[in-house]
Amino acid sequence: MLKVLIVILMFAVVVSLFxxxxxxxxxxxxxQRVLNSLIxxxxxxxxxxxxxxxxxxxxDLTLNPTP
Known part of the structure; x- marks a missing residue:
């Protein structure tokens, strides 16, 4: 569930960018719509x-110690 939330937030950032x-x-x-989009x-x-x-x-998340 947490990873889904992270992916949704990333997608929302990209949508806001475009x-x-x-x-x-x-x-x-x-x-002012560009400024609002930046905010x-x-x-x-x-x-x-x-x-x-x-x-x-x-x-809940762990870093990968060995690449």
Whole structure:
């Protein structure tokens, strides 16, 4: 379940990235939608990092010691 949440958050970050690109090309900087997309993307990225760190701290995720 945790890995599914991480994948969903990553997908949401990518969607936000491309929506920002779309708004940048369509609006040509005349609206605040690009800024809003950036705020959403940064917030989702911070949430993703927090979920990963929390999962590592609780032991739900483990780092691979041998590559």
């Amino acid at each position: 929506s920002g690109l779309f708004f940048l090309l369509k609006d040509e900087g005349k609206t 959403v993307r940064v917030s989702l990225s911070a949430l993703l990092i927090a979920v990963i760190l929390l999962a590592l701290w609780h032991g």
